[in-house]
Amino acid sequence: MSFDGLPPLREVIRAHGLFAKKALGQNFLFDLNLTAKIARSAGGLEGVTVIEVGPGPGGLTRALLSEGASKVIAIERDERCLSALAEISERYPGRLEVIPGDALKTDFAALVAGVSPVKIVANLPYNVGTELLVRWLTVEPWPPFYESLTLMFQREVAERIVAQPGDSSYGRLGVLAGWRTEARIVFDVPPQAFTPPPKVTSSVVHIVPRTNPLPVDGARLARVTEAAFGQRRKMLRQSLKSLGGEALLEKAGIDPTRRAETLSIEEFVRLAQCI
Numbered sequence: 001m002s003f004d005g006l007p008p009l010r011e012v013i014r015a016h017g018l019f020a021k022k023a024l025g026q027n028f029l030f031d032l033n034l035t036a037k038i039a040r041s042a043g044g045l046e047g048v049t050v051i052e053v054g055p056g057p058g059g060l061t062r063a064l065l066s067e068g069a070s071k072v073i074a075i076e077r078d079e080r081c082l083s084a085l086a087e088i089s090e091r092y093p094g095r096l097e098v099i100p101g102d103a104l105k106t107d108f109a110a111l112v113a114g115v116s117p118v119k120i121v122a123n124l125p126y127n128v129g130t131e132l133l134v135r136w137l138t139v140e141p142w143p144p145f146y147e148s149l150t151l152m153f154q155r156e157v158a159e160r161i162v163a164q165p166g167d168s169s170y171g172r173l174g175v176l177a178g179w180r181t182e183a184r185i186v187f188d189v190p191p192q193a194f195t196p197p198p199k200v201t202s203s204v205v206h207i208v209p210r211t212n213p214l215p216v217d218g219a220r221l222a223r224v225t226e227a228a229f230g231q232r233r234k235m236l237r238q239s240l241k242s243l244g245g246e247a248l249l250e251k252a253g254i255d256p257t258r259r260a261e262t263l264s265i266e267e268f269v270r271l272a273q274c275i
Contacts, residue, residue, distance in 0.1 A: 004066050006091055008032070012057050012084050013195075027194040029059050029123060034193055038204055039063035041186045042121045042150035049073065049115050051146070053103045053122040053132065057084045060123055065092045073097045075106055104128055108136075109145040118145055123152040126198070130157060130173065137176045138218035142209070149207040150186075158185050158203035170261050171232070172225040178265045179221065180213040214265075220272040228260035228268070235259060240271070248274055 007015070009030045029035055038060060039045065046068040055061045055074040058081070064072050065088070074085065076098060089096040099106070112118045124132060129151070136149060153161070156169070162183045163174035177183045186204045191197040224243065231239040237246045237256035249256040251274045254267055263271075 004062055004091065006062060006088065009057055009059050012087075015084075027123075027126070027196060027198050028056050029189075029194055031193055032059060032063065034189065035059040035063040036067065037187070038123070038150065038152065039067040039069075039121065041204055041206060042119050042148060045069040045119070047117070048147075049112055049118050051075070051108060051111065051118065051120045051122075053120075053128075054125045055085060055098075056081055056123075058088045060121065061085065061088055061096065064121060065095055069095070071095050071097065073099065073111055075099045075101060075103045077102050103132060109139065112145055117147045119148050119150065120146050121150045126154060129153050133161070133173070134176060134222070137180055138222060140218070142180065142213065143211055144209055146209070148209075149181075150204065151207070152189065152202050152204050154198070155188060155201040155203045158205045161205055161207070165262060165264050167261075171229045172222070175225045175265055175268050176218075176222065177207065179216075179269065180218075181207045181209050183207040214269045216269045216272045220275050221268060224268055224272045224275065225260075228263070228271075232260050236263075243275055 009032065013028065045064060047070050049071045050064050050069045052061060052064065052072055052074045055076050061072055061074055072095065074096065076082065076085065077100070079100060082098060082100060085098045089098065120136065133151065136144065159169040160171055160173040161177045162185055163170040184206055186206050189202040189204065191199065191201060227243055228236060228239050235257045236249055236254065236259065239260060240248055246256045248271065252270045254271065
């Protein structure tokens, strides 16, 4: 038995026939010390409702509950995992709500309407991680329904989230995250911690919303960054042609011969405001 009186994860996976499915972007974490470390990096969980995406066999779910989360709402699209999660639910009566379904079709704010504080903590499936993050960064109204995001990504994605202007990883994600939040990489997780081991290192990122980000329409900012970084080697007058090119840059007071990675977040916001 492990720290919470439930069987070790390897046994759970064997008992329920849960091999990881590549099509679902699954890589299972077996090390319960590591899942506890992820849960703790979300800050205090006493009295907090936690949303978890892709709990799989429930390693992180167990850590969140044992670290004191008052409730965990877990969204899982793989029906094979539901019986394993039901066992955790029995161990923590009334504290785990499992919602079978697709996170990309989930209205997260509606799940926790009227509830606070809320944190999102997840070892995100690789194939939906970035898209979910962009949705959480551009959600309205702001400040958002969550107090923080503690998420695991492939290391290269994590580096793009925390990148600053001039960094080789700086792009759309860095602008969107830097505009509305403060993001930092907390620690790395080696491939061998997972089953099956991915080909890359993973990183846990902790993201806290800013109370007063620069006012701009998130969809416009996303459009500008997408166009600018879509052709990052080209000058802005070329990459932003579809949005107004030189006229737009002149209006925003930005030199049209500059390239996307040299622009500050404030300058991207100015461009979006001028569209």
